[in-house]
Amino acid sequence: MALALPCISACGSGPSGSSSSASTATQQDTSTDDTSTPLPSPEIPMTVQTPDTGFVTETEVLLAADGTSSPENTYSLIEAVFGEGSIEAPDFFSNDHTAIPHIIEENDTWVGNHFVFLAHRDLDFNKGVESDRQRNEIKSYDKSAAPLKGFEGETMQFEWFFFVSSEMSLTSKFSHFFQLKARNNSEDNSNGNDEQPVLTLSGVEKDSSGQELQVRHSTGNTEEGQRTDDVYLVRANWTDITDEWVKVFVQATFAEDGQLIMQLTRLRDHAVIIDIHENNIDMWRGVSEQDFIRPKWGIYRSTAQWDQLRAEEERVKFADFVVRKGRAN
Template sequence: MKIQLLSFILFCFVTQIIAAQVILNANGEGNTYEDINAVLAPNYDIVEVPDCAHSSFGRHIDEVFDKDLNTYVFRFVAHVNQDNDRCKKFDRQRIEIKTYGKSPKNLKGTEGETVEYKWKFKLPNNFKVSKNFTHLHQIKSVGSAYSSLPIISLTARKGTPDGLELRHAPTDSQNTVATVELDLLKGKWVEVTEVIHYSNNGSYSIEIKSVSNDSKIFEYNNDRIDMWQDGSDFMRPKWGIYRSLKRKEDLKDEVVLFNSFSIEEIPALTLEELEKKADKKQLVADSKKQIINFKNSRADDYDEVQLYNSSGKKISSKNIIKKYKIQVSELSNDSYYIVFSKSKRAVKVLKCLVE
């Protein structure tokens, strides 16, 4: 009997629900489209495949057992000559899954939200890519005048050497902001963690690491980046194979494996959370002194330091926090929370009394 699809939502409570995670994993052969839809858009269809053009092959996404991960995974299959983009466009082909307007609210990124996306994928050793585009992941807007252009895309592209490009498009202009050699990803399972704060004054981070040894392959962080296409209703993720057919001679039939899709909203810290996470040992500082040090917090453990007052309100820390030091003389007598964050998640909270 087929094991029920692993689809669950984890809730963290303070006085209300403050976080929700949705996970999609393969669970065995059969009913693949139905299982994907049940998680990403219950009672609707968000699987975009060329089955209409290549009905003799059957479904272009199925589930197979993977010996490396010792579990079932999703297999995305693209054929150069038989497949197209859902019998709508014939110069490209699309085998993708997504969230969209009919998806649950917590699967759609809205302005001001911070969302973490995670997934695993494996490219074959002999993976071939177009010089035009071979998208493996996109973040797209809905409702914006620029919605035809993904605000974020991971695009494999033929070159010397072939590369995986991270591309950014806040308007109708798209730029490559970072590239990693494609050979570094081929033939192995990799895990991607992407954290986005959706705002014109937003932030974006991505890390790709090897599943087998946890080694980092690629990393990019930007805390001052436009991550909201004006006029958008929401942002949504897409995963799969979406490639140009204009240079068929560069391509071959492909199989790309995916699994462990996760979408999680990262809520803003509440006063209750700050108090709960705070170190039991409270720092006490004399306001007459210029600085206090927190050298026991290693810089590698965090990428941002924030300051909250005793009411749980985030306050400007510009010119106050400098690496391992806080300019106490700039603060009023009060209790403060010093929050060390990694990819927008609080990893350490220190409570400091200025008197």
């Protein structure tokens, strides 16, 4: 029997494949100026079905925008699902960019209500610390409910919709939009530690091949504490997804010889941009039963190449976050 958890849905119908019923809410216009080219109204079915992997769902948690015009309500909506303290936006830290909210809500004809994450080159820091990076993310963490955390041997699915503008500037460092991060309280390097993300979905500017959409996997630190190199699972054309809504699906079994399935599908034509099936892949960094893997979404980027980033506000959109636990066949 599935565990009953807070389930928050966007008003009206949307493209999510989730079986959770939608709640009724009053839709409000929260749009702001967006210089990206709007997509035409969809002329084909927007629904992208969840891949049939033989997964049997035991718990499911949904976070969806409801069209609120209040930043306070948007933040309350997120924390009601992922837990208090699950937002790492610049306006949450007194020494950071507190003048405006950094996660707002908008609506369009493709996915309906959705979240918009904002980034500002000259104003945003990393959780109140001015450094070579800036962060605006939401996450599950140690105070989140157990169905939002992946413990050793468990299999989880993550789904969401994602939109990034072709005007967004990238660097040769990193701009992460999704991470699977380990939580290892012991700081023990015997199994990789938790400094490096296990998995990232990123945009990167490469000198040789131009802008890339990358999926990287890391085995973590060595036993001596030295950083290991990431492994590229996918290096796709950045332009395959820009100015488009896409659906991202991830299924991961968190074990030393784990499994990773990841698909990214463009809504406009259902083109599959990323299709990863990895068996016997190291997806675990824990050393105790308290350790776990957790998801993070948003904008986490390097500012080390500051002059390559544009000064204009960056906007990355997300809709309908779904987190499931279950049994993999």
